[in-house]
Amino acid sequence: MTIGGQGPYGPPWPPPGNPYGPAGPYPPHGRPPPHGPRPPSAPFPPYGHAPNHPHPYAPYGPYPPPPRPSLWRRFREDEWPTLRELLGIVRRIPGCIWGLVLCCGWPFVVLLLTYPLARSARRASLLVFPVDRARRLLDPDLVLLQKIRAGLALAASFAILAVWGTSEDWEEAQDQFTLRLMTTPWLLLLTAPLVLAVLFRFAPPAARPGMWSRLRPARRAVLCYFGAFTAVPALLLGMFALYREFPDSVPVAVLVVALLAPVLWLVFFVVLSSPTAVRTAFNTTQVHAALPALLTGVLVWEFAALNLAIAELPPGPPLVGMSALLGGPASVTALVWWEIRRLRTRFGVSLRG
Known part of the structure; x- marks a missing residue:
């Protein structure tokens, strides 16, 4: 017997009288969900962030994660690794090589002290002179x-x-x-x-x-590069003049030592940005x-x-x-x-x- 006409399937709404039983907390019409109840307060986790996600390549979906670039490529084209990552790589060096490093330990100590400055200058050089702008058409x-x-x-x-x-x-x-x-x-x-x-x-x-609009990055790049290029000798001459004028002054000596870090950062910036600056002609290749x-x-x-x-x-x-x-x-x-x-x-x- 059909309800609401002579059609063989009946209307899309349920018949009167609730034939499926008393109304319960589970929609629709009191029937529980097929996989059991779900707490209403638990939010849906974003894809790939569940603790036990069934997919082996989460959060990359059905594709494997992209390969990590090599250390040489990171030093050449990308941001340099942090000092902690670099020390983790250095720990895997054989002991015989460590013996040679300890024999002449002062270059290693200087490298550890100056590496954060070089990494910061490298990051700034990538912002001013991106590597991908070297050639528009390869x-x-x-x-x-x-x-x-x-x-x-x-x-x-x-x-x-x-x-x-x-x-x-x-x-x-x-x-x-x-x-x-x-x-x-x-x-x-x-x-x-x-x-x-x-x-x-x-x-x-x-x-x-x-x-003309594409020349704006070039003007900024020229100002940054030649500003750093001319600031290095200006700061060095100022430091030598101060030390020569006040050789016994403790504040002047502290100021000269404090200015060594900015001068070294500017030197790293000029050296690390020069290859890309020359290849891109100060970003005018765009x-x-x-x-x-x-x-x-x-x-x-x-x-x-x-x-x-x-x-x-x-x-x-x-x-x-x-x-x-x-x-x-x-x-x-x-x-x-x-x-x-x-x-x-x-x-x-x-x-x-």
């Missing part, structure tokens, strides 16, 4: 060719010095390397505005407001994808002119010296031209777009 073939070219250039320079070089030539090569490290940020600061002006000149008017290639092509010729103005030709016959002087910039220029061509053909990025 081309594996181009990266491989650049590594091969750098290896061949280093091998050729070493071979020339080994065959025709003297002790003065080796010392001059070391001085040139140090000079290049010191002058690269300043040359980059002077060259980047010129290359950016050329790119803005070629860019269409509709794209220029977006390029303005245009072809900017790193153009800057590299201009900088190599500037370094060649600087080396020719300061030092003589590389050792060896004149033909070998001219080839060593011009071969590096010429090969880099060829790679720059190929990179710009691949940006246009593979990614649709042109100097006017």
